Amino acid sequence: MTIDQLFDSFNQLRVLIVGDVMLDAYVWGKVERISPEAPVPVVVAQRREYRLGGAGNVILNIHALGAEPIICSVVGQDTEGQNLVGELTKRQLRTDGILQSPDRITTIKERIIAGSQQVVRVDTETDKVITLEEQAQLIEKAKALLPECHVVLFEDYDKGVLCPNVIKEITDAANLLGIPTVVDPKKRNFLAYQNVTLFKPNLKELKEGLKVEFDVRNEDELKAVVKKLRYELNAKGAFVTLSERGVYIDYLDKQHRSPAHQREIADVSGAGDTVISIAACAVALGVAPATVAELSNLGGGLVCEHVGVVPIDKEILKAEAKKSLG
DSSP: OOHHHHHHHHTTOEEEEEEOEEEEEEEEEEEEEEOSSSSSEEEEEEEEEEEEEEHHHHHHHHHHTTOEEEEEEEEESSHHHHHHHHHHHHTTOBOTTEEEETTOOOOEEEEEEETTEEEEEEEEOOOOOOOHHHHHHHHHHHHHHGGGOSEEEEEOOSSSSOOHHHHHHHHHHHHHTTOOEEEEOOSTTGGGOTTOSEEOOBHHHHHHHHTOOOOTTOHHHHHHHHHHHHHHHTOSEEEEEOGGGOEEEEETTEEEEEOOOOOOOSOOTTHHHHHHHHHHHHHHTTOOHHHHHHHHHHHHHHHTTSSSOOOOOHHHHHHHHHHHHO
């Protein structure tokens, strides 16, 4: 498959994203005085903007690649939940996988910005595991959507939507249908992702999840730890992002190390979301392990050149891929 064919094939994909979707809010204003109540600035709000956060950034990356994202998540039956659904609708993205629960609040991270300076961030959230009833409803939604999808992407932020029962039920259902499962894990459910296709921790998550210490500069030690991870999860593959040391993949019994590309790094926010989005699409298309690693690594580096969380630019990624991968 040529690079052009690969990128054209992304447009045929439908990706089921299961995980913690959030709302990012930005309030821009100006400081006119210091509060008489405490030595803090009074910011007079002038403009407010909502953006998709958490698994929402993966939604935007999948969409930017040309594939169709379908988010399966639980949010609150509140104003923030309505705003989140509104952000999806505004982009003509599907909302039929979203469960709005009266017993849950929607996670919102609100940033107050005066001039170009972030003054404070206020997080309103719960990390309580969703109720058994919510789990059953979420699993039902996911299973109904699965047959029309080409890959499942678990996007875990430890906010309670993903728990062992939800993970197992959806993974088992996907495996029965021959649909690959790709995971962006966090700490709480790290070893709950049994029998998945590709598991993608970063170096810190890998060390904490397996409770191991090793020298990442030592190739043999890295290979042994990643092999242990695959064994613990009974996973077909593990793909570890190593920050400035690039990435390492052990998938379908093939190993490949890809060094980081030299770039002007402006902001690493959201790079992991871009990496997992590209990897999920590549796995869905049956791309070779080395290409999964190289392409994902390339995309993660590209978004680091921008300030803030931005989705990948498909055309720029394609041009870079042609130069790097031929």
